[in-house]
Amino acid sequence: GQQLNQSPQSMFIQEGEDVSMNCTSSSIFNTWLWYKQDPGEGPVLLIALYKAGELTSNGRLTAQFGITRKDSFLNISASIPSDVGIYFCAGRLYGGSQGNLIFGKGTKLSVKP
């Protein structure tokens, strides 16, 4: 089936550092979503992107919908300990089943105080 390549798989950073992660695919997407999941909890929507080239911020988080529509990135600035968790990208294929999301395998973020 279709796949999203999410990288890096994990990150260990110092508090205060900036973080960048991305998702790529060989297919075209019409929606990109970024979620954060804490252990034992459900994914929480961080940012939703609907147009190629769109750049959207949510506090210290910034995400962009790649101009080719095949990729997206998420940046976190000035990381803090509560940023720890697993970040998932999810996309809806252009022309795909309505509502059917494809998820990346996640980026596990660890922040050292």
Place this chain on the structure above:
Amino acid sequence: DSGVTQTPKHLITATGQRVTLRCSPRSGDLSVYWYQQSLDQGLQFLIQYYNGEERAKGNILERFSAQQFPDLHSELNLSSLELGDSALYFCASSAERGRREGETQYFGPGTRLLVL
């Protein structure tokens, strides 16, 4: 709080048994999605219902079934359970079709199923 509720939060059962997981979508949302999350598999889409009708099917086993009721809550039924069915099961909901913003999915807290 996403507004999506799931019960029970934890479920422990034995192989061969049958269980039912319940999901209530956000107020006004018509679509419900079910996902399975195992340690080594990430989030796997199982099935989607829209306003009571099945809309899309993913990697759902024949031993699993779901339905959405007139009040829009949904149930996922897992039968003849195997050890490998142990996982987190998430429900998500979205508002409407036809608008990308309306199709954004919001997840519930999940049900952790352990099959012994």
